[in-house]
Amino acid sequence: MSYLERIQRDLTAAMKEKDELRLSVLRMVKSALKNKEVEKIHPLDDMESLQVLQTLVKQRRESVDQFTKGGRKDLAEKEAKEIAIIEEYLPAAPTDEEIHHAVEAAITEAGADSLKQMGAVIKAARARLEGKAIDGKALSDRVRERLSGKA
16 A cells, blocks of 8 residues: 555544544645656655655754754644644664664675765665655764765
8 A cells, every 4th residue: 555545544544533733734635746746747655755755854853953043842832733633654774883883884895994985875775675664864963974974
């Protein structure tokens, strides 16, 4: 079952349960997926759908930070609830150990010994963690830490 089909099924269930927050979040997610589909001019595969969902979560996290800094706790809490709903559709995040092993293997594979090769290492590490919900910034920070410590 594709992401779009799952979301449509859950959207119908949310309508029946009269769960307003869930309903609005699922409508927004469905809209984002449909927009990306129109942009790509073909149905999205699971990896493309996953990227859209990860982008939506990232946007909400940034909003939470901004609302918190701006003293709008009510809006920050709403965004946090939206994140929780969207994350139900994301695969499990890799553990710290999995990230560590992927980064180490990617560094070995790329033969990296300086920050100049950071892009290649991140790309290889992403490939090893494919199918998991990867936080790009955390992965990038981990690779930067590792390569700067090695140099």
